[in-house]
Amino acid sequence: MEKQGRLLSSKLHQGRRQVEVVLNRCALAWKEIEKSKRRSSGTGSVSETALSHAVQVGEIVAVCKTKDDDPDSTETRRSRKTAKQLSKLYPHSFTVSYVRRTSQHQWRCSDVTFHCANQGLCEQWVQLINEQLSLLSNRPKSLLVYINPYGGTQSGKRIYEQKVAPLFRRACISTDVIVTERANHARDHLKTEANLDKYDGVVCVGGDGMFSEVLHGLVTRTQTNNGVDLNQPDTELVPCSLRIGIIPAGSTDCICFATVGTNDPVTSALHIIVGDSQPMDVCSVHHNDVFLRFSVSLLGYGFYGDVLTDSERKRWLGPARYDLSGVKTFLSHNYYEGTISFLPAENNTATPRDKLQCRSGCCVCLHQPSSKDGEQWEMSEEKEKSDKDGSGGWSAIRGKFIAINAASMSCACPRSPKGLSPSAHLADGTTDLILVRKCSRLDFFRHLLRHTNKDDQFDHSFVEVHRVRKFRFQPRHRELLSLEDLSESPKKTGFSPICSARTTCNYSTAHSSWTCDGELLPHTAIQVSVQCQLIRLFARGIEEQQQQEQCVFEDPCTLWALEPSTH
Numbered sequence: 418m419e420k421q422g423r424l425l426s427s428k429l430h431q432g433r434r435q436v437e438v439v440l441n442r443c444a445l446a447w448k449e450i451e452k453s454k455r456r457s458s459g460t461g462s463v464s465e466t467a468l469s470h471a472v473q474v475g476e477i478v479a480v481c482k483t484k485d486d487d488p489d490s491t492e493t494r495r496s497r498k499t500a501k502q503l504s505k506l507y508p509h510s511f512t513v514s515y516v517r518r519t520s521q522h523q524w525r526c527s528d529v530t531f532h533c534a535n536q537g538l539c540e541q542w543v544q545l546i547n548e549q550l551s552l553l554s555n556r557p558k559s560l561l562v563y564i565n566p567y568g569g570t571q572s573g574k575r576i577y578e579q580k581v582a583p584l585f586r587r588a589c590i591s592t593d594v595i596v597t598e599r600a601n602h603a604r605d606h607l608k609t610e611a612n613l614d615k616y617d618g619v620v621c622v623g624g625d626g627m628f629s630e631v632l633h634g635l636v637t638r639t640q641t642n643n644g645v646d647l648n649q650p651d652t653e654l655v656p657c658s659l660r661i662g663i664i665p666a667g668s669t670d671c672i673c674f675a676t677v678g679t680n681d682p683v684t685s686a687l688h689i690i691v692g693d694s695q696p697m698d699v700c701s702v703h704h705n706d707v708f709l710r711f712s713v714s715l716l717g718y719g720f721y722g723d724v725l726t727d728s729e730r731k732r733w734l735g736p737a738r739y740d741l742s743g744v745k746t747f748l749s750h751n752y753y754e755g756t757i758s759f760l761p762a763e764n765n766t767a768t769p770r771d772k773l774q775c776r777s778g779c780c781v782c783l784h785q786p787s788s789k790d791g792e793q794w795e796m797s798e799e800k801e802k803s804d805k806d807g808s809g810g811w812s813a814i815r816g817k818f819i820a821i822n823a824a825s826m827s828c829a830c831p832r833s834p835k836g837l838s839p840s841a842h843l844a845d846g847t848t849d850l851i852l853v854r855k856c857s858r859l860d861f862f863r864h865l866l867r868h869t870n871k872d873d874q875f876d877h878s879f880v881e882v883h884r885v886r887k888f889r890f891q892p893r894h895r896e897l898l899s900l901e902d903l904s905e906s907p908k909k910t911g912f913s914p915i916c917s918a919r920t921t922c923n924y925s926t927a928h929s930s931w932t933c934d935g936e937l938l939p940h941t942a943i944q945v946s947v948q949c950q951l952i953r954l955f956a957r958g959i960e961e962q963q964q965q966e967q968c969v970f971e972d973p974c975t976l977w978a979l980e981p982s983t984h
């Protein structure tokens with residue numbers, strides 16, 4: 418039976434068509450027998466591939482014997498009459514559910530049903546496919562799910578029940594579901610109560626805020642279990658063993674978008690089912706050696722801090738609050754003074770200005786030692802110690818900034834499809850520090866606009882970007898402003914103030930706030946350090962178009978080149 422890697426090969430029926438179905442360790446493939454013969458005699462074998470289908474075993478969701486009256490069966494839906502005739506001739510059938518790629522990184526679960534006359538053969542197919550699936554050790558069997566019923570448009574519960582739970586059931590994944598009753602419910606449960614030994618992963622249904630809760634719960638629990646003190650800024654943290662899945666149901670969902678390429682609950686559920694794994698950097702944020710928070714996406718002072726401060730008062734508006742607060746903050750046009758010090762990433766081949774973007778299987782991230790190995794870390798720490806000018810490799814910039822943004826990942830989201838730092842990497846142990854200096858309102862508008870089109874948002878004289886491993890920020894205290902500064906007429910940065918009633922308009926107001934993945938920090942003076950690959954998501958990074966096509970069409974030709982079977 419097993420010829421050149423084939424596990425099984427049979428002539429089966431798919432609806433009215435006779436198909437040859439082949440299974441090897443990598444793929445399940447099927448092709449129509451009659452048509453391909455006809456065509457290959459005329460135009461050669463080129464058209465054969467067009468008629469054949471192949472699915473990687475790793476992208477099969479489930480296989481099961483199809484019940485006679487299964488209302489979901491494709492054939493039953495298509496034509497009851499044909500289905501009846503078929504079920505007489507070929508009474509046994511099995512259905513394979515698999516991942517199908519559609520447009521723009523979206524995945525769907527498709528079904529294909531094969532019929533045969535022989536019950537034993539049907540059972541052999543189901544058993545063999547199941548055996549291959551059971552060899553996939555990276556697939557989760559048991560998940561802990563937290564649903565925020567109030568995130569985004571308040572549809573988290575419905576999204577989970579209608580779109581995700583049926584898929585998990587089909588893939589035989591068991592779940593414990595907790596609908597949160599208050600903010601920080603998920604975080605606190607993970608920190609202390611949850612019996613994590615039972616699970617292969619944690620799933621959050623909600624937005625970036627909900628993800629942040631799960632991140633804080635899991636990372637804190639892991640450090641507690643390993644006796645690591647989070648208040649030591651230079652301590653190396655222990656990576657989390659459980660992966661995190663994100664079912665997007667929030668307002669921005671930037672972490673999902675930047676790791677999957679789309680905000681779609683079904684796509685995310687399928688990435689969880691197939692057991693994808695995407696390592697990710699986490700920034701730890703301290704104030705005077707006291708731990709404040711973790712960040713994986715945007716740490717923003719000035720513009721984004723102000724947008725968030727204002728938008729928190731407008732939560733009732735839902736996702737639209739960001740647009741309103743964005744316009745308001747833009748019109749205020751404040752700038753802030755302070756000193757930003759940073760430790761540049763050493764020996765990094767990739768820079769924030771290059772065109773190479775972090776994609777599925779990214780080689781920049783692949784060659785980074787995880788935070789556990791810490792090889793590169795030690796090198797830069799070493800360099801810090803032996804540095805001759807006494808700076809320890811640190812640079813410092815004092816200035817007036819409209820925005821200071823640290824993007825540990827691209828921060829791509831539907832508002833800005835390429836993100837704040839399009840070439841930032843998910844798992845390279847660095848964050849891109851973007852400094853937007855005081856400039857005219859029109860220039861700042863031009864800069865913002867470039868986040869939404871193909872133009873380079875760093876190509877402005879008032880913007881600079883550094884790839885760093887650590888940074889610190891010290892705001893300039895209001896009390897320290899010199900008399901000269903205070904007597905300076907309004908610090909206009911271009912156009913006359915639109916909000917003339919506000920005395921603070923266009924001035925350097927004392928402080929802004931830091932937004933840390935959408936949460937406001939209680940301090941402005943912070944120390945940030947990137948922990949390389951501290952967590953893993955059920956994702957694989959954004960697939961290139963080419964990668965997507967390879968996955969779909971991989972193997973059918975090699976499969977068909979094999980000897981035909983005896984069935």
Ligand SMILES: Nc1ncnc2c1ncn2[C@@H]1O[C@H](COP(=O)(O)OP(=O)(O)OP(=O)(O)O)[C@@H](O)[C@H]1O
Pocket residue numbers: 564565566567568569570596597598599600601602622623624625626627628630666667668669670671935
């Ligand atoms: N049951 C609950 N009641 C009130 N708040 C909750 C509850 N569960 C979670 N939260 C909090 O709601 C906040 C927002 O949630 P979430 O991130 O899901 O949606 P969002 O803010 O609309 O989306 P995004 O973060 O993508 O902008 C989170 O900070 C979370 O801590």
Ligand SMILES: CCCCCCCCCCCCC/C=C/[C@@H](O)[C@H](CO)NC(=O)CCCCC
Pocket residue numbers: 624625626669670671714715721724725739740743828830832833836837862865866868869932933934935936
């Ligand atoms: C003239 C048109 C100008 C348009 C400019 C668009 C620029 C958009 C960049 C968006 C970057 C989002 C980064 C994501 C940060 C998340 O951690 C955080 C939590 O969800 N979201 C916000 O802070 C919400 C941030 C919302 C910002 C508007």
Ligand SMILES: [Ca+2]
Pocket residue numbers: 698825826841842843844845846847848
């Ligand atoms: Ca990074």
